[in-house]
Amino acid sequence: MPENNNPVRGAGSSSGPRSLVSRLRQGDEIARLITLLFAASVVLIALAIVYQLWADSALSRHRFGLRFLVTSVWDPVFEQFGALPFIYGTLLTSAVALLLAVPLGLGAAIFLAELAPQRISTVCTFFIELLAAVPSVIYGLLGVFVLVPLMRQDVQPFLKSTLGFLPLFTGPAYGVGFLTAGIVLALMILPFIISVSREVLLSVPRDQREAALALGSTRWESTWRVVVPFARTGIFGSVFLALARALGETMAVTMVIGNTPQIAASLFAPGYTIAAVIANEFTEATSDLYLHALIELGLVLFLLTFILNGLARLLILLTERKGAEVRA
Amino acid sequence: MKRFTGFALALLALGAIALAQNSLLINGAGATFPYPAYSKWFDVYHKEKPAIQINYQSVGSGAGIRQVTEGTVDFGASDGPMNDEQLKAFTEKRGTEILHFPTVLGADVPTYNIPGVSAELNFTPDALAGIFLGSITKWNDPAIASVNKGVNLPAADILVVHRSDGSGTTYIWTDYLSKVSETWNSKVGKGTSVNWPVGLGGKGNEGVAGLVKQTPYAIGYVELIYAVQNKMSYGKIKNSAGVFIKADLAGVSAAAAGAAKTMPEDFRVSITNAPGKTAYPVSSFTWLLIPARIQDAAKRDAIKGFLHWMLTDGQNYAEGLAYAKLPKEVVVKELKAISKIQ
Amino acid sequence: MMTSRINPRLLWRKSLSAVMLSLTGVCAVVAVSVLFLILGYLVIHGGRSVNWDFFTKLPAPVGELGGGMANAILGSAKLLALASLIGVPIGLMGGVHLAEFEGHGIGFVVRYAADLLNGTPSIVIGIFAYALLVLPFKHFSTFSGAFALGIMMIPITLRSTEEFLRAVPLALREGALALGASKSRAILTVVLPAAYRGILTAVLLALARVAGETAPLLFTAFSNRFWSPGWNQPTASLPVMIYTYAVSPYDDWHRQAWAAGLLLLGLVLVINLLARVVLLRGAAARRS
Numbered sequence: 001m002p003e004n005n006n007p008v009r010g011a012g013s014s015s016g017p018r019s020l021v022s023r024l025r026q027g028d029e030i031a032r033l034i035t036l037l038f039a040a041s042v043v044l045i046a047l048a049i050v051y052q053l054w055a056d057s058a059l060s061r062h063r064f065g066l067r068f069l070v071t072s073v074w075d076p077v078f079e080q081f082g083a084l085p086f087i088y089g090t091l092l093t094s095a096v097a098l099l100l101a102v103p104l105g106l107g108a109a110i111f112l113a114e115l116a117p118q119r120i121s122t123v124c125t126f127f128i129e130l131l132a133a134v135p136s137v138i139y140g141l142l143g144v145f146v147l148v149p150l151m152r153q154d155v156q157p158f159l160k161s162t163l164g165f166l167p168l169f170t171g172p173a174y175g176v177g178f179l180t181a182g183i184v185l186a187l188m189i190l191p192f193i194i195s196v197s198r199e200v201l202l203s204v205p206r207d208q209r210e211a212a213l214a215l216g217s218t219r220w221e222s223t224w225r226v227v228v229p230f231a232r233t234g235i236f237g238s239v240f241l242a243l244a245r246a247l248g249e250t251m252a253v254t255m256v257i258g259n260t261p262q263i264a265a266s267l268f269a270p271g272y273t274i275a276a277v278i279a280n281e282f283t284e285a286t287s288d289l290y291l292h293a294l295i296e297l298g299l300v301l302f303l304l305t306f307i308l309n310g311l312a313r314l315l316i317l318l319t320e321r322k323g324a325e326v327r328a
Numbered sequence: 329m330k331r332f333t334g335f336a337l338a339l340l341a342l343g344a345i346a347l348a349q350n351s352l353l354i355n356g357a358g359a360t361f362p363y364p365a366y367s368k369w370f371d372v373y374h375k376e377k378p379a380i381q382i383n384y385q386s387v388g389s390g391a392g393i394r395q396v397t398e399g400t401v402d403f404g405a406s407d408g409p410m411n412d413e414q415l416k417a418f419t420e421k422r423g424t425e426i427l428h429f430p431t432v433l434g435a436d437v438p439t440y441n442i443p444g445v446s447a448e449l450n451f452t453p454d455a456l457a458g459i460f461l462g463s464i465t466k467w468n469d470p471a472i473a474s475v476n477k478g479v480n481l482p483a484a485d486i487l488v489v490h491r492s493d494g495s496g497t498t499y500i501w502t503d504y505l506s507k508v509s510e511t512w513n514s515k516v517g518k519g520t521s522v523n524w525p526v527g528l529g530g531k532g533n534e535g536v537a538g539l540v541k542q543t544p545y546a547i548g549y550v551e552l553i554y555a556v557q558n559k560m561s562y563g564k565i566k567n568s569a570g571v572f573i574k575a576d577l578a579g580v581s582a583a584a585a586g587a588a589k590t591m592p593e594d595f596r597v598s599i600t601n602a603p604g605k606t607a608y609p610v611s612s613f614t615w616l617l618i619p620a621r622i623q624d625a626a627k628r629d630a631i632k633g634f635l636h637w638m639l640t641d642g643q644n645y646a647e648g649l650a651y652a653k654l655p656k657e658v659v660v661k662e663l664k665a666i667s668k669i670q
Numbered sequence: 671m672m673t674s675r676i677n678p679r680l681l682w683r684k685s686l687s688a689v690m691l692s693l694t695g696v697c698a699v700v701a702v703s704v705l706f707l708i709l710g711y712l713v714i715h716g717g718r719s720v721n722w723d724f725f726t727k728l729p730a731p732v733g734e735l736g737g738g739m740a741n742a743i744l745g746s747a748k749l750l751a752l753a754s755l756i757g758v759p760i761g762l763m764g765g766v767h768l769a770e771f772e773g774h775g776i777g778f779v780v781r782y783a784a785d786l787l788n789g790t791p792s793i794v795i796g797i798f799a800y801a802l803l804v805l806p807f808k809h810f811s812t813f814s815g816a817f818a819l820g821i822m823m824i825p826i827t828l829r830s831t832e833e834f835l836r837a838v839p840l841a842l843r844e845g846a847l848a849l850g851a852s853k854s855r856a857i858l859t860v861v862l863p864a865a866y867r868g869i870l871t872a873v874l875l876a877l878a879r880v881a882g883e884t885a886p887l888l889f890t891a892f893s894n895r896f897w898s899p900g901w902n903q904p905t906a907s908l909p910v911m912i913y914t915y916a917v918s919p920y921d922d923w924h925r926q927a928w929a930a931g932l933l934l935l936g937l938v939l940v941i942n943l944l945a946r947v948v949l950l951r952g953a954a955a956r957r958s
Contacts, residue, residue: 031854038763075523107697135882220687248791259492259529270528284390284494538919
């Protein structure tokens, strides 16, 4: 990798490091400065976003302080704003999504990494990665016209009749609500879990598997008790990444969640997430405090995803490093 | 890479040049309540004056008020008149006044979807308040059943649907409920966006109509034309004279009749729960919100021209879309008020 | 010699293994079939509604039948073109700097910022673009929408440019420099062209990602009943139209939403496939 402090000498240069003038004349310094400018602009934009979120939520932060995070009232008429119902909705739908997507995704990843013949694995992975490209609004479209009626007519009544004794499955069957939003999110994060888990599973050194098999374990046991635990950190990383993605999902959720800021025990109840309320109410926040409260919600969401993303990358890095160490 | 850049630049030029025609684009946003009328008006007006394009986005009265205050749209529209605070905020931000121009009269109707019940239901003010407060939860509750003898109401849960966005339709509905129910007035109040005790939210009149249409046992409130266009059932409401009235043009006009004579200069008035035997209780004017001073001369003339057209020819389209025409006295006053736009 | 008696525990373990492994196969089948389900629904419901009117007509007044989404299609095209013009150069140049000129730890900061941008929810980016480009200029505009989308294209472009540039063999670089080229000349004429395919792939993938984004457009490009002249007016776009039409109660609008969904998904998938083809061709060329 060429570095600035050890330039390879070009023909016609004087002996020793090239002088500034010579570099300037040949356009290198200019190129460096121009590209530096662009690189710096990336940092500038990121900082500007954080600054704007902070500054434009000032009214709300000063009025409510940290209480904002634990108040569950959202009342534009009496100007009382609290983030709790939205934080609850965001976390609940993401939790449901993970509960559904992780077993399914991990299972598929195991199949693709351990069992499937090379060609099937490649073809399937290709399709699954295409799934990751499907836009949120398309999921929302299918959610509204296909999933919601299905939930309302078949799934929710079924759950109510079989598991209705649990507070999770009580209440009228609207079709929209936490459960439906969770299912849509699960479908959206599934490809991420599968592709990242598959990668980390593939990076587990062969000898681990073979040692287990040599000791007499079945295929399943070697996979479940040796390979997966080895890749555990990376799989957690993929889960965190998927979670971070689920938290920020806007369109699909707002089309199927029922748009009601409330904290309810039942999964059938309509709810709201941070991203959905911003999308619905941003252009119409009639008072400045209202607008600042919405932006403060945006700040909360930003911080949540920021922390999760950081954790995720750390975990994935740790697994891959572990694999490399063992291999060495 | 070069080909891509070249292609992109060509598209850029194309977009800028080829479509920068002579037409004047005016942007407006706001109420979904009159959207069927407005979209028809702007379409017809564009056909009459092809150089003027009025782009109206039905995003809710709350957004209409907000965006016209910020100046990101040239005019707004709302079914709830701006209150004094909002008027002040506008003047502070934009250095001029905001003018209200009534356009049509409409009605909020209680629309419902009860499988097996096709009859028109009667609703008392207390029943409606109770349903939306969440104190009345079943369709066969005595408060509803007692005024609907002969109708077989099921013992099913009532699923309430309201607006999730800032809405003038909500303003009209909550304004009415605040007048007829002290509990509602103190607990929830009136506004374009309120803290609903129960129910789920749909976006726009369109969203609420869509939800009620698809959800059995649901009840919601929408502008009359939305229930009619979608062939949904809607009920009668008992007015202040004790008569059960179904929303129609006559009922709405009757509600406006009294107010027409005493219309204030700024046209901000509420006609919910109006007196009169034939008045429909949840009626309202709806307004265009126009800044008193418009810098761009072309836009100013276009808007004034449209307002004039709206008050004369435009009114003829209203009834076809189930909106009531403005009372004559109001039209006269408004035509004079157009000159206030500088 | 093994006893012929079957060990029940072993039998249990073997059956469990078979069952669990088949379950994982089922999981994979489910995952893949979701894609085909989505495609299937869109084709069946949307296919019928994609007609000539859809591509050529403007939306009709509310409640009336007919009309199309011609303005939304052009609007999306304009948004994407401008977004690329904003996001790609920044990402590209930034990536070049990180790969070729890096020093003094700026690489870490820039990469971190790019990751931050990547992880930022698109609605938050919409808020930013609104505050920066809509409020001060008192205009919803194609430009502000494209700006929001462009920001979202930066991280992928930057990371991939850096990766693919770093992957160019040292021999190529040194050869260029040995022949007397200055560093910037070498980058421009030798290194970048060598990494060109990978970078193009990344740009296409970034484009596919923002093509379907709706949330940031809601308060930047807003929407428009008519054609949007130039870059300073609100514009209709496919994703926003899908959203608006899908939550309405009009059946005709639902029909059009399906058609638009099919068009949008088709666009996104085609761009994705194109990206992969480019990458594969590049790999093949390198091998031969």
